[in-house]
Amino acid sequence: MPPLLRLSGQQIILIGLVMVLFGFVMPWLMVLGIVESTILLGLFTYAVSTAGLLLGVIGAAMWSLDKKVKDEDKDKKRDSIKYFNYDDKK
Numbered sequence: 304m305p306p307l308l309r310l311s312g313q314q315i316i317l318i319g320l321v322m323v324l325f326g327f328v329m330p331w332l333m334v335l336g337i338v339e340s341t342i343l344l345g346l347f348t349y350a351v352s353t354a355g356l357l358l359g360v361i362g363a364a365m366w367s368l369d370k371k372v373k374d375e376d377k378d379k380k381r382d383s384i385k386y387f388n389y390d391d392k393k
Contacts, residue, residue, distance in 0.1 A: 315359075
């Protein structure tokens with residue numbers, strides 16, 4: 304199993320957020336003149352930002368699916384428990 308699939312949805316969202324922030328900060332630093340602007344750095348920044356956005360969407364889908372599976376498991380457990388009413392004294 305690839306290492307990325309072992310991560311939870313929340314962890315993938317966090318990685319995507321860091322990548323999107325990198326894609327926001329680097330062009331800002333290029334405009335301010337702190338980092339020299341090159342075409343390769345611009346393309347790299349764009350690619351990292353886009354990949355971060357995609358990872359965020361994938362992470363959100365995984366998080367939602369994990370939550371749905373946990374809720375279904377909880378419902379199955381609840382349905383399998385037999386409830387007895389001990390207050391009925393006939």
